[in-house]
Amino acid sequence: MDKFTLAADGVDPDLVPKRVLNTGAEMPAIGLGTFGSDRFSGEQVSEAVKGAIALGYRHIDCASVYGNEHLIGRVLEEVIESGLVKRDELWITSKLWNDMHGEGDVLLSCTKSLKDLRLDYLDLFLVHWPFPNYHAPGCDIDSRSPDAKPYIHENFIKTWRQMEQLAEAGLVRHIGTSNMTVCKLNLVLRDAKIAPACNEMEQHPHFQQPELFEFCRENNIRPIGFCPIGSPTRPDRDKTETDTVDIEDPVVVKIARRLNIHPAVVCVKWAVQRGQIPIPFSVYRNEYLSNLQCTVGEPLTDEEMKALAGIDKNCRLIKGQVFLWKDDQSWEDLWDIDGEITPP
Numbered sequence: 001m002d003k004f005t006l007a008a009d010g011v012d013p014d015l016v017p018k019r020v021l022n023t024g025a026e027m028p029a030i031g032l033g034t035f036g037s038d039r040f041s042g043e044q045v046s047e048a049v050k051g052a053i054a055l056g057y058r059h060i061d062c063a064s065v066y067g068n069e070h071l072i073g074r075v076l077e078e079v080i081e082s083g084l085v086k087r088d089e090l091w092i093t094s095k096l097w098n099d100m101h102g103e104g105d106v107l108l109s110c111t112k113s114l115k116d117l118r119l120d121y122l123d124l125f126l127v128h129w130p131f132p133n134y135h136a137p138g139c140d141i142d143s144r145s146p147d148a149k150p151y152i153h154e155n156f157i158k159t160w161r162q163m164e165q166l167a168e169a170g171l172v173r174h175i176g177t178s179n180m181t182v183c184k185l186n187l188v189l190r191d192a193k194i195a196p197a198c199n200e201m202e203q204h205p206h207f208q209q210p211e212l213f214e215f216c217r218e219n220n221i222r223p224i225g226f227c228p229i230g231s232p233t234r235p236d237r238d239k240t241e242t243d244t245v246d247i248e249d250p251v252v253v254k255i256a257r258r259l260n261i262h263p264a265v266v267c268v269k270w271a272v273q274r275g276q277i278p279i280p281f282s283v284y285r286n287e288y289l290s291n292l293q294c295t296v297g298e299p300l301t302d303e304e305m306k307a308l309a310g311i312d313k314n315c316r317l318i319k320g321q322v323f324l325w326k327d328d329q330s331w332e333d334l335w336d337i338d339g340e341i342t343p344p
């Protein structure tokens with residue numbers, strides 16, 4: 001096998017900022033997303049993972065539901081065997097899909113991801129959504145599963161216990177949540193034996209989630225920010241008329257002009273500087289390179305950070321409509337906006 005080396009224009013992984021977790025472990029402050037949406041094949045995504053590792057990325061955000069872990073696994077094996085990286089220099093996240101919350105299923109899902117990714121442990125395993133719900137991949141946002149269930153804390157904790165067992169068995173180094181709210185996390189913190197190390201949540205300049213962000217930080221839960229660029233390539237089925245476009249915001253565009261970078265890169269830079277861990281997706285080398293380079297370049301000024309804090313539009317893009325469990329509901333019911341868990 002050819003020796004796989006860090007690209008000449010890559011970024012020294014030691015220089016990329018790190019975040020310390022509640023175990024004392026360090027996690028790279030940026031990762032590569034791997035959800036190819038409807039637009040990119042698993043092969044394109046796994047090639048991007050290979051290209052990104054060659055450029056200095058050490059954190060890859062995977063999930064069983066993205067359907068490409070078996071291809072990413074081949075790349076991970078190759079880069080480790082070639083000697084470019086050691087396993088312990090990589091941070092690999094995977095996620096438990098919603099139809100695998102039941103008794104015994106969490107272990108099954110984790111071992112399948114490990115087998116596909118060709119690893120013997122994960123750095124982080126997340127419960128992808130707090131709702132146990134099967135819906136067909138790619139289904140329309142209006143489709144409803146007859147099996148859809150609301151958040152029932154007692155059931156979530158049963159799933160969480162299984163997550164804890166994975167950590168105790170050493171199959172995963174950290175466990176965490178995703179798509180949670182403050183009130184759900186409060187209950188999890190009350191009842192968990194092992195507190196979530198991270199919470200993956202939607203975060204971009206037009207959707208900053210300040211309350212949840214601060215809650216996570218105060219409780220030593222590291223926020224990982226998905227859709228950091230406002231997911232311009234998300235599936236059309238996930239778009240609504242009221243959605244706003246982060247990379248067209250005049251504040252973002254002005255900063256991009258000053259730094260001579262793409263507005264997308266401003267979003268990534270802001271995220272790292274604010275303290276969340278963005279996981280931007282791209283299959284294009286120039287894009288994922290700029291996203292990594294900006295983490296070590298000249299910081300945004302205090303005025304720019306202030307201006308970006310001021311453009312929050314509370315515009316959630318991934319609304320989760322397919323998780324609704326009753327006919328007469330709106331997607332806001334999934335997000336406990338009144339500060340209480342929406343009753344069943």
Ligand SMILES: NC(=O)c1ccc[n+]([C@@H]2O[C@H](COP(=O)([O-])OP(=O)(O)OC[C@H]3O[C@@H](n4cnc5c(N)ncnc54)[C@H](OP(=O)(O)O)[C@@H]3O)[C@@H](O)[C@H]2O)c1
Binds near residue numbers: 035178227234262291
């Ligand atoms: N936990 C969860 O429930 C959850 C939900 C959603 C996503 N995620 C994770 O978060 C990751 C990121 O989210 P996302 O993929 O939806 O959205 P995103 O990262 O906000 O947007 C990705 C798109 O931004 C554009 N882009 C990226 N870098 C760029 C650059 N430097 N210059 C110009 N354009 C750039 C690309 O579009 P073009 O192709 O047009 O250039 C790319 O397809 C996913 O891949 C997945 O790993 C997790």
